[in-house]
Amino acid sequence: MRRRLGRRGRKGFVLIKCLSLSVCIMLYFQLVIMAGTVMLAYYFEYTDTFSVHVQGFFCYDTTYTKPYLGPEDSSAIPPVLLYALVAGLPTLLITITETVLFLVQYTSKEFDRSEKTVATGDCCYLNPLVRRTFRFLGVYTFGLFTVDIFVNAGQVVTGNLAPYFLTVCKPNYTALGCLQALRYISHQEACTGNQDDILRARKTFPSKEAALSVYAALYLAMYVTCTVRAKGTRLAKPVLSLGLMCLAFLTGLNRVAEYRNHWSDVIAGFIIGTAIATFLVVCVVHNFKGKLLLSEESPTEQRPNTAMLNLGRMESPLEKYIASQNHIAFAEVT
Template identity: 90%
Template sequence: MLYFQLVIMAGTIMLAYYFEYTDTFTVHVQGFFCYDTSYTKPYLGPEESSAVPPILLYAVVAGLPTLLITITETVLFLVQYTSKEFDRSEKIVATGDCCYLNPLVRRTFRFLGVYAFGLFTVDIFVNAGQVVTGNLAPYFLTVCKPNYTALGCQQALRYISHQEACTGNQDDVLRARKTFPSKEAALSIYAALYLAMYVTCTVQAKGTRLAKPVMSLGFMCLAFLTGLNRVAEYRNHWSDVIAGFIIGMAIATFLVVCVVHNFKGKLLLNEDSPAESQPNTAMLNMGHLDSPLEKYIASQNHIAFAEVT
């Protein structure tokens, strides 16, 4: 089962790589009307000159969740380890025929693995949408530099559909054809929502009832500002940003609710059958055995729920 998951992860990464760094998938060439003011916004330079450059965005969406989830899981494990409820005989959890992992390591890798899978999935969905639609950026005609005289653009309603109409830099033109949906908006909202749901569902310490929503809303605000910056710099239309937000939120919600079950509980090979009826598969199923850390968090969630009600 674990090997199968690794194969899926490797396939997802490879597909994202082919979309991102190769010309395997040809971008659809969308036409335009002469002098269309929707595509004549100024070009403010390459992506590296943006207020939110790609290197900063990728570093945040990859590094911040890794750091936050690792620190949170470590603190939760240490708190539970020193508590009276900790069973010293169960602090090692079996995850395979020959491998044993500490519950801290198992939970951390589980949550980060699902997050990484979702990150590459968002990238694939966004790139697929950009390749299929070929939607034009607000600055498309600025970098396209069409020869209106040669194209016969005496009338503004003349529609130009052939790729040779552009005389500008071909790399800039190609980039200006890949805007729908917005990758920056999708990645930022995915990371923000995943972290917001993780903090809300996992951290149950006293005194965090206000801190958790503040932190979660802070993450969402940063994602919103990223999308707003894309529109303000004329790199995306509002429709591109909204579509990116929808994709990122949908994937994050699906993974949190259906895959990691709101960061609670255990992953059973067959949820309809009790653990005792599957003695031969207990060692093969990663997450089949309850770790003491998960038991502790479940008990804290029950206490918090009782206090609210």
Template identity: 75%
Template sequence: MLYFQLVIMAGTVMLAYYFEYTDTFNVHVQGFFCYDNAYTKPYHGPEASSAVPPVILYAVVCGLPLLLITAIESVLFLLQYVSEDLDNREKIIVMGDCCYLNPLVRRTFRFLGVYAFGLFSTDIFVNAGQVVTGNLSPHFLTVCKPNYTALGCIQTARFINEKGVCTGNEDDIMRARKSFPSKEAALSVYAALYTAMYITLTVKAKGTKLAKPVLSLGLICLAFLTGINRVVEYRNHWCDVIAGFIIGGAIAVFMVLGVVQNFKGKTLLNEIPPEERVVGSVPMMGQPRIMDNTMEKYIASQFIEIASRAVRDTVAPWDPKA
């Protein structure tokens, strides 16, 4: 099952790579009217000159959830390990005869793995929408620089749907044809909502009733400001940003509710199918072993009681009448 999940993850990453860095999928060439005011906004330079450049955005989207989830899981694991409530501790899973998975590592890898899968899925959904629609950005005509005289737009505002009518930079023109939905808005709201839901559902410590909402709403506010910045700099329309928010938010909610199930990471014995339960000192090859401290104590006490009875019977005095 683990190998199958790795294959799915690798396929998702490869598909996101082909969308992002190759010309495998051709962008739909959408037409426009001459002198259309919706596409004549000023161009504020490449994405690197934006107030929220891609380098900072991707670093925050990838790094902030990684640090928060790892730190919180480490603290929760240490608090649970030193507590006396043994029955509520995470069960330890041993795969086969060699592999040991610590509960901290297992939970952290699960939550971060699901987050990474959702992040790449969001990128795929957004890129697919941009390729299919080919929606023009507000500054499209500014970077396109069409020859209106040659196109016959002097007297009538005719509709232009031909290829090769732009005379500007090809890279800028291609980026200006991929406006709907906004990738920056989708990725930022996905990261913010997933992290906010993780903090809200996982942290149960006393005194955090106000800290959790403040931190969660702060993350969502940063995502909201990222979308507003896209509109202010005329890189996306309002509808592009709203669509990005909807896509990123929907995928984050699905990952939390449907995949990680509100970040419930405990593996209880009664949740495992009977055919997969192995309780003993030596697990069968290829089957997981569930080690429960309470059950082990009970088995050890029964073994000690049987051994003590055998010793008493052995050293008992000889009865000649027997």
């Protein structure tokens, strides 16, 4: 009997070790992907590793002669405000919602404190509240950097001109020969204005502000709709979701009203943000759905009257481990 129990115990511990190792490998692999995404976004945003395509223009083209209303900081929705809302609002809302939901389920059942932690392998031990919160916020952060990469890649490849491009370009039409005939200017030396403003005016398609705002709004709207199931929120959830989407739409509208983007730039940004948010919510976090915090059935109900048939058999440590884990089924998010 001891020999049989020892063999089963060794097999059980080997299986548990293998599962723990696979979980740790997947966790480290995800961290590597996240780090690579952040680095790629950094190179797009703050370095000149990727040169912007130089798109030409026609002399006196009225499409690009709109007034220049100043740098981005002077906009009605400056980048500091937009980035603060895009980063801070989802973090605050998801953290508060997950904490409230966990406390409601935590107090609804009585169980030992030693069973209120879920193990994710030998690498770490996480409370289910921390696990779910970091999962949702991690996916959201990954989506933010992904949107930034897609937008910057589109701006670098296309080099689409802003509506105020000729205002900051300040071309010398006489030297370019535009007085004799309508010409197409394709060389970068045609502009005599500030080089930073000219470079910024060549990176408008798609609109980064529109993409980030609609991504954050849609992700939060789907989170609130799929996660909050409390009574009395049947009207509150649509109002909150529509309010978030309205703010994203107003952000894109402001970009067009201030002549910083064309309508095509804003629409392309909306499409990119919507596509990435939908993909992450549906395919990665599966509409924020998971198992119940506590199983509805008691341990005696989960194990029917088969105990009488197994009186002569001793349980292995692996079977005891699985039985103790079946007592509490914490929320798993895939």
